[in-house]
Structures are given as C-alpha cells and as structure tokens.
C-alpha cells in the first residue's frame with residue numbers, strides 16, 4: 001500500500017510517498033506559501049506530482065490539532081479552527097486526509113522506522129523554531145483529550161524566568177526554542193557581549209540563525225552561544241526528567257534541526273542534565289537522537305494516515 005506523508009513547516013513543505021516498508025520512495029520539497037488557500041492548492045499539486053497514487057494522506061502541522069482541525073497554529077498565518085483543510089484536500093484528492101501535530105508525526109515516524117523502534121512507551125522532543133513534543137504510550141500515539149498534550153515546550157522550569165513566546169515566563173521554549181535563543185543572543189550582543197553567531201548567519205546568507213548557524217558558532221567555542229546552549233540543555237534536562245517521572249517512558253527521542261546538527265552528544269548532555277531530577281534510574285541509552293532526519297515527519301504522517309484507514 002502507498003501512503004503520502006506531508007510535513008508542513010514554517011519554511012518548507014516536504015511531501016513523500018511511503019510504502020509498507022516505511023521507506024520514502026519519492027519526495028518533493030517546496031517553500032511554504034503564506035495563505036491557507038495557497039497551501040491547500042500546493043499540497044494537492046505536490047501529492048499529485050508523486051510517482052504513484054496514495055490511498056490516504058497524512059499531514060503534520062505545527063500547532064494544536066483536534067479531530068483533523070487546526071485549533072491553534074501560531075506559526076502559520078491565516079489558520080483558524082474554521083479552516084477545514086483536511087476536508088478540502090480530501091475532496092480534491094479523492095482519498096482520506098488526516099491532520100496531525102507535526103511533532104507527533106515526527107515521533108511516530110521514529111517509532112516505526114527510526115530511533116524509537118521497539119519501544120511502546122516513547123517520548124519525543126522536537127527542537128526547531130519552538131519546542132514541540134509527541135508521545136506513544138502503551139503502543140499508541142497519544143495526543144490528549146483536545147489534541148493539546150504535547151506542549152512540553154511550555155512546561156515551566158523556572159517560575160518568573162525568561163519571557164516565552166507564549167507570553168508566560170520560565171517555559172522550556174524560552175530557553176531551548178531557537179527563536180528565543182536567538183533573541184537572547186541578540187540581547188547579549190546589544191549589551192556589549194561578543195558573539196560570532198550573526199556573522200555566521202550573514203556568511204551563510206540566511207534570513208535567520210538556523211540550527212546550522214548555531215552549530216557553526218558553537219563549534220568554534222563562541223562564549224555567548226555556549227552559555228545559551230548550556231541553559232537550553234539544563235531546561236530540557238529538567239523537562240525530560242519530569243516527563244520520565246510522570247509517564248515512565250523507556251526512551252526519549254530528540255529530533256529537529258538542532259538535534260540533527262549536534263547529534264548524539266547533544267542527546268547525551270540532555271540525559272546527563274535530566275539524571276539528577278529523575279526518580280528512577282535512567283538507562284545510559286535512554287535519550288537518543290532521531291534517526292530519520294528530515295524524513296521522520298513524512299514517514300510518521302503516512303503511518304498515521306495508514307492507521308486511520310482501519
């Protein structure tokens with residue numbers, strides 16, 4: 001059976017044709033358009049352009065999704081709960097279309113074909129512009145009563161701490177989301193600290209400080225970047241320990257751009273930061289970096305679409 005998985009990000013849309021072996025057989029990638037109508041038309045065209053006809057389509061969206069509807073998608077303009085993208089695309093393509101949170105898609109992809117294989121109690125942290133999360137509990141994807149369960153990025157690790165994009169203070173995302181980390185670096189630079197972060201950004205011709213830009217500045221020992229990343233690791237460690245204490249998961253997958261660039265040593269640092277706060281002993285290999293890279297969202301979205309076919 002062939003399924004299509006779609007990964008909608010703030011910058012790019014990735015589409016892939018996925019087989020029963022969870023391999024991506026054919027893929028396409030384009031920039032994310034600004035309007036929802038344009039996005040529907042583009043996803044439809046991209047799915048049709050694939051080398052085969054899928055029996056169902058799964059779409060990962062950065063936001064809170066419930067019953068195939070977007071409840072909240074702060075990083076995508078013009079999306080509201082009234083916008084029924086799944087129904088529009090389903091009518092257009094003539095196959096069932098499922099809408100799911102993107103981090104949940106990423107984790108399900110890692111569960112069936114990547115670093116989460118073999119675990120039925122799995123937690124996934126996705127580090128990108130913000131901090132997303134997904135979970136598989138007792139062998140099933142879990143997204144809560146209202147689709148809002150993966151808000152790991154807004155667990156408070158420091159009451160009264162740094163201001164988060166959500167308006168609250170002390171959230172994990174305020175320390176470990178790339179957008180907030182970049183704002184911290186900018187504030188420190190404005191206060192007179194020296195950092196090469198923005199020079200690396202310019203050198204690479206990027207509109208924002210991407211994970212690659214961060215990794216480059218870190219590799220040369222930039223003090224400001226090192227300090228901000230240390231804080232991110234500390235915040236993530238507290239969060240991961242709390243999740244382990246609450247849910248007793250047996251593996252934590254760390255994915256997203258920053259994890260891809262920094263690799264397993266970064267996951268090991270998060271585990272080390274978590275250990276002092278964990279009630280149960282955390283196994284050495286408990287926190288692992290995602291194995292499928294950019295494909296995890298596409299593979300997971302396709303798998304969720306397959307599951308919905310029943």
Ligand SMILES: [Zn+2]
Nearest residue numbers: 154164166171
């Ligand atoms: Zn927050």
